[in-house]
Amino acid sequence: xxxxxxxxxxxxxxxxxxxxxxxxxxxxxxxxxxxxxxxxxxxxxxxxxxxxxxxxxxxxxxxxxxxxxxxxxxxxxxxxxxxxxxxxxxxxxxxxxxxxxxxxxxxxxxxxxxxxxxxxxxxxxxxxxxxxxxxxxxxxxxxxxxxxxxxxxxxxxxxxxxxxxxxxxxxxxxxxxxxxxxxxxxxxxxxxxxxxxxxxxxxxxxxxxxxxxxxxxxxxxxxxxxxxxxxxxxxxxxxxxxxxxxxxxxxxxxxxxxxxxxxxxxxxxxxxxxxxxxxxxxxxxxxxxxxxxxxxxxxxxxxxxxxxxx
Amino acid sequence: xxxxxxxxxxxxxxxxxxxxxxxxxxxxxxxxxxxxxxxxxxxxxxxxxxxxxxxxxxxxxxxxxxxxxxxxxxxxxxxxxxxxxxxxxxxxxxxxxxxxxxxxxxxxxxxxxxxxxxxxxxxxxxxxxxxxxxxxxxxxxxxxxxxxxxxxxxxxxxxxxxxxxxxxxxxxxxxxxxxxxxxxxxxxxxxxxxxxxxxxxxxxxxxxxxxxxxxxxxxxxxxxxxxxxxxxxxxxxxxxxxxxxxxxxxxxxxxxxxxxxxxxxxxxxxxxxxxxxxxxxxxx
Numbered sequence: 001x002x003x004x005x006x007x008x009x010x011x012x013x014x015x016x017x018x019x020x021x022x023x024x025x026x027x028x029x030x031x032x033x034x035x036x037x038x039x040x041x042x043x044x045x046x047x048x049x050x051x052x053x054x055x056x057x058x059x060x061x062x063x064x065x066x067x068x069x070x071x072x073x074x075x076x077x078x079x080x081x082x083x084x085x086x087x088x089x090x091x092x093x094x095x096x097x098x099x100x101x102x103x104x105x106x107x108x109x110x111x112x113x114x115x116x117x118x119x120x121x122x123x124x125x126x127x128x129x130x131x132x133x134x135x136x137x138x139x140x141x142x143x144x145x146x147x148x149x150x151x152x153x154x155x156x157x158x159x160x161x162x163x164x165x166x167x168x169x170x171x172x173x174x175x176x177x178x179x180x181x182x183x184x185x186x187x188x189x190x191x192x193x194x195x196x197x198x199x200x201x202x203x204x205x206x207x208x209x210x211x212x213x214x215x216x217x218x219x220x221x222x223x224x225x226x227x228x229x230x231x232x233x234x235x236x237x238x239x240x241x242x243x244x245x246x247x248x249x250x251x252x253x254x255x256x257x258x259x260x261x262x263x264x265x266x267x268x269x270x271x272x273x274x275x276x277x278x279x280x281x282x283x284x285x286x287x288x289x290x291x292x293x294x295x296x297x298x299x300x301x302x303x304x305x306x307x308x309x310x
Numbered sequence: 311x312x313x314x315x316x317x318x319x320x321x322x323x324x325x326x327x328x329x330x331x332x333x334x335x336x337x338x339x340x341x342x343x344x345x346x347x348x349x350x351x352x353x354x355x356x357x358x359x360x361x362x363x364x365x366x367x368x369x370x371x372x373x374x375x376x377x378x379x380x381x382x383x384x385x386x387x388x389x390x391x392x393x394x395x396x397x398x399x400x401x402x403x404x405x406x407x408x409x410x411x412x413x414x415x416x417x418x419x420x421x422x423x424x425x426x427x428x429x430x431x432x433x434x435x436x437x438x439x440x441x442x443x444x445x446x447x448x449x450x451x452x453x454x455x456x457x458x459x460x461x462x463x464x465x466x467x468x469x470x471x472x473x474x475x476x477x478x479x480x481x482x483x484x485x486x487x488x489x490x491x492x493x494x495x496x497x498x499x500x501x502x503x504x505x506x507x508x509x510x511x512x513x514x515x516x517x518x519x520x521x522x523x524x525x526x527x528x529x530x531x532x533x534x535x536x537x538x539x540x541x542x543x544x545x546x547x548x549x550x551x552x553x554x555x556x557x558x559x560x561x562x563x564x565x566x567x568x569x570x571x572x573x574x575x576x577x578x579x580x581x582x583x584x585x586x587x588x589x590x591x592x593x594x
Contacts, residue, residue, distance in 0.1 A: 007450050007454060008452050010446065010449070010450050010453070011450055012442060013446065014446040014447050014450065016402060017442070017446065018443050021439050021440065021443055024439075025436065028432065031340065043315050055324075058436070069581040088392075088428075088429070088433075089393070090392045090393055090425075090437075092393070093393050093395065093396035094440055094444075096396065097399045097444050098444065098447075100400070100449055101399060101403070101447040101451060119467075131334070131390050132393070133391075134330065134333055134334055135391075135392075135393030135394070136325065136393070137330050137397055138330040138331060138334070138393075138394070139393055139394065139397060141323060141330050142324050142327055142394075142397045143396070143397065143399065144323055144398055144401045145320075145323060145324065145327065146400045146401075146403035146404050147403070148316070148319060148320035148323055149320065149404060150315055150403075150405075150455055151316050151320075151450070152317060152320055152362070153405070153455060154455070155316050155362075156362060156363070156364070156470070157466070159362075159470035159471075160364065160466040160467045160468070160469075160470055161466055162466075162467070177523075180523060181522075181523040181524035182524065184505060184523050184524055185522070185524040185540070188493070188522070189496060189540070189542065193563040206493065220555065229493075231489075231490075232485075232486045232490070233486055233490045234488065234489070243531070249490075250493070252492050264588060
C-alpha cells in the first residue's frame with residue numbers, strides 16, 4: 001500500500017505545479033497585453049484544475065486527467081505557434097515529451113506520428129531549417145527508449161520472480177517446475193510424494209461483492225496459515241485463480257491426510273471481516289507408481305476443477 | 311516468446327535512433343560530428359549487448375554514459391541540437407540510483423545554460439519551469455519501477471528458464487536443506503567453483519545442464535559459483551563430483567564440504583567463499 005501512496009502524492013504535486021505554470025503563463029500574457037493569445041492558457045488552466053480534482057477524487061481512472069493534461073499542453077503549444085510565427089521551434093519538443101510521459105508507449109508513438117504532418121502546416125515551423133524535422137524524429141525515437149527499457153524490465157521481472165503477484169505463494173510456472181523437481185527427486189531417492197489440492201470457493205464471490213481488498217485478505221490468510229503450519233521445504237503455489245497446490249515431499253498418503261485434517265481445522269477457525277469464516281476444500285492426490293509427470297499434472301488439474309464444481 | 315519480441319523492438323528502436331543521429335552528421339562542424347559518432351557508437355553497442363537476463367543489471371551505473379553524451383551533444387552545437395534538451399526527461403525516466411539522478415539533473419541544468427544564450431529571459435524561465443514539471447513526471451515514472459531493486463531482487467532467478475539463483479538464496483537454502491536432508495537421511499554437499507571472470511556465465515549454464523533439476527546453482531560473486539549436490543552416500547557424491555569437474559573448464563578451483571558441517575546461523579555471503587575446506591585444482 002505505502003509504495004502506491006508516494007507516486008500518488010508526487011503526482012498530485014506534479015499536477016499542482018503544472019497548474020501554477022499554466023496560470024503564470026496566462027498572467028504573463030495578460031501583463032504583456034497580448035489579450036488575443038490569452039484565451040487558450042486561461043481556459044486550459046481551468047481544465048487543469050478539473051484534472052487535478054479528478055486525480056484526487058477516487059474511483060475515476062488515472063488515465064483521464066493525464067489525457068486532459070496532454071490535450072492542454074498540445075492546445076497551448078498549437079495556439080502559440082498559430083498566433084506568433086516568431087516562436088522558436090524548440091517548443092515543438094514539449095508536447096512530444098509530454099506524450100511519452102503521460103500516455104502508454106503505443107499511444108504516444110501513434111500521437112506523435114499523427115501530429116507530425118500537422119506541425120508543418122504552421123508557417124513558424126514550415127520555414128524552419130530541415131534540422132528541426134530531424135530533431136523531431138530523433139527526439140521521438142530517443143524518448144521511446146526508456147519506455148522500452150521499462151517494458152523489458154517488467155517482462156524480465158515476470159519471467160524471473162518465482163512468486164505470484166498477489167500473494168506469497170509460487171506462481172503457476174514456478175510451481176510446475178518445483179513440482180517437477182520434487183517429482184524427479186522422489187523418484188531418484190525412492191521417496192513418497194504427496195500433493196494437497198486446496199480450493200477457496202469464496203474467492204470469486206469476495207472479488208465481486210467486496211472488491212480486491214477482500215480478495216487479497218483471503219489469499220493472505222490462506223498463505224500465512226499454510227506457510228506457518230508447514231515444513232520449510234513444503235511448496236505452496238497458486239495453480240489457478242482460486243486453486244492452490246501444496247507439495248509435500250517425503251510424505252506418505254496417511255501423512256498427507258493428517259496434514260489435510262490439521263489444515264482444515266486451523267483454516268476453519270480463521271474469521272475475516274468481510275467474508276466471515278474461511279471456507280476451504282482440500283483433497284489429497286498422490287502420484288501412481290510409474291506414472292509419468294504430464295499425466296500426474298493433468299490429474300491434479302482435474303482434481304482442482306472437480307473441487308471447484310463440488 | 312513475448313519477451314523476445316520486446317527485446318527485438320527495443321533493439322530496432324536503438325538502431326533507428328542511431329540512424330537518425332547519423333543523418334545529422336553531414337554539414338556539422340568537426341566537434342559535433344565526433345560527439346555524434348560517439349553517441350551512435352553507444353547506441354549500437356547497447357543494441358548489441360542487450361539481452362533478456364539479470365546478468366548486467368546489477369552494479370555499474372551505465373546511465374552516466376548517455377547523460378554525458380547528451381551534455382556533449384548539446385554543448386557541441388547548442389543551436390542545432392537545442393531540441394535535444396527535452397531528451398533529459400527520457401534520462402530521468404530510467405530507473406537509477408539517487409546520485410545518478412542528481413548527476414542527471416546537474417547535466418540538464420548545464421545544457422540548459424548553454425541554450426539560454428539564444429533565448430530571451432522570460433522564454434528561458436518558461437523553458438526551465440516546463441522542464442521541471444516534465445522532470446517531475448519522469449521521476450514518477452521511474453519510481454514505479456524502482457521495486458526491482460530491493461527484496462524481490464534477492465529471490466529472482468538470474469536468467470529466465472535457468473536454474474541459476476543469486477547467492478543470497480543459497481543462505482536460505484542451506485538452512486532449509488540441512489533439516490530436510492537430516493530427516494530424509496541423504497548426503498548433501500556444497501560444491502564451490504572458482505572460475506575466470508569471463509568463463510562465469512558459460513560455466514554456470516553448463517553446471518545447470520549437468521546437475522539434476524532439483525539441485526540449484528548459485529552465483530556467489532563475479533568469479534564463484536556454487537551448487538548443492540544430493541546423493542545417497544558420500545562415495546556416490548565423490549563419484550558425481552569428479553564427473554562434474556571433468557566437464558568444467560581447466561584451471562577451475564573447486565572446494566566441497568558436507569552440508570552438515572556448515573553452521574548457517576553465523577554465515578554471511580562473503581564468508582561462504584572462504585569456508586575452510588580441502589581444495590583441489592582441476593587441471594585436466
